[in-house]
Amino acid sequence: MTEPTSTSLTTSRGRVLDFPVARGSLADLLRLLGCEGDASRTGSSLPLAVRRIKTDEWLYHQGVPAESIYFVRHGTFKVVRTTEDGYEQVLGFAGPAQLLGFDALGARNHPTAAVALDEASVFVVALRDLAGPGVAQRTLADAVCRAGSMALSRQADIADIMSAVGAEVRLARFLLHLSKQMEARGESPRRFVLRMSRRDIASYLAVAIETISRMFSVLAGWGLITVSNRDVEIVDMTGLQELALSTRRPIEPFTRALAGRRGSNPMPGREVAA
Amino acid sequence: MTEPTSTSLTTSRGRVLDFPVARGSLADLLRLLGCEGDASRTGSSLPLAVRRIKTDEWLYHQGVPAESIYFVRHGTFKVVRTTEDGYEQVLGFAGPAQLLGFDALGARNHPTAAVALDEASVFVVALRDLAGPGVAQRTLADAVCRAGSMALSRQADIADIMSAVGAEVRLARFLLHLSKQMEARGESPRRFVLRMSRRDIASYLAVAIETISRMFSVLAGWGLITVSNRDVEIVDMTGLQELALSTRRPIEPFTRALAGRRGSNPMPGREVAA
DNA sequence: CGCGCGATTGAAGCGACTCAACGGCAGTGG
């Protein structure tokens, strides 16, 4: 899909890092963002690295440790998230004055990747410049930024969920998403009660409400879950995860490891008492 | 859908604002977020308001000025965005330790609304507590937060786009989205060139790549746009906006103003040379 | 020129939406 040219270029210099090609200032960034008034008062002469990106070059890769976030100076970027099976989901496009890599603040690594669609340049904001010492408000603002970053990542999940064509897969991903949240909260990831109505789930997954009902029955019929009204129990966790992996056909031809499993029935051998 | 009980409760006290019911501290919030180590060093005794929310009560409404953001302490919230025609799109669900209202940092008003699905309580963080005076890093962090907030809002747009059932509507919304961005950038909102491939658009809108091609032809056949490869010109802007408003049937029965327009053809009277 | 790739268009099948009916359950008023 993408030539490793950019990677080799950077790795020739050591690591895949941000190397400034030009110099900018905080005032430049503020001017780009449209807040001219603020440029005067603060120490806006603070230097800011500028990095130029060529077409099809990656600004940052998915999964790598995040050391910076970026403001697009000019050009267009594509934000993508590649699943394990090689399917790449486009999460959005970013133009000038937009922020890239913000979703990495909450985690250690970049949950997404950004690639330039044309000649582009960005302001590089090192994360250590953001984590300066301060008082209580500083800590609070940090928490806000990190939580906001995680909220952004969470929003990306809905694109992840909706990218699935099949409604069963959407529901499976939704349930696994809830399961993970329950686990992170210290509660049982296998048995929980849905706080939202079918109507809400339908709106969230962008399918009809009757389809939600049907898919609950289908998943229960496959022995993956048991459901009674809003009480859900995940019986076959691995089976559910397996089902959730089913996306549309992977774009890349070299991900044919799961070529045969994509039959008309996304859950082969599971039709118990159909 | 929702009883105005909560609203009347608050309006009886003056305005619809956050009134603290209990008191918490920054240390409590940090403990909730799981960063116990940080709780010791900073002035973590900073008081923080706690607000309790009853089931089906709104934490904040869509479109109202934002004065606070919130960390969920316990309970579950539903984040929704209601379109002009009364259709409510669920954007996500928020549980403990998650941030709500962050998308209002970039704008003046809340672009979304949050309603409690059960008994809940939140930490209230006033925005003026975040905008404290500081040096350059302070300004920078502010810019980061605001841009991140806008990125979150932008992510909500993709749910907006995908909530449309019809592929033509999705493409129409996508084009209008691009148009607005171009306009905000000072360029022509009617004539622009797509920087991304059909494959990227297809992934973004979660439809097949052939469907994208077809819908471009359909929109062009309706006289709404002209398209040549990646050059797009919006011919009938109002018609395109009109088409973009077509969602699935509004949930609420009292939004029947547009009852008749929802025929089998979403663009009535436009079938030129079908 | 042939090759690959992106984009467009056609034909056929299946999946989700829509309409409709039904069974539970809570709230309400006789």
Added chain:
DNA sequence: CCACTGCCGTTGAGTCGCTTCAATCGCGCG
């Protein structure tokens, strides 16, 4: 107490739209 009403959830049948497979065209490039 029970009928009544409304809402939520489930299930069935039919239609429409999108996906899939396929062929074609235009374009850049080795």
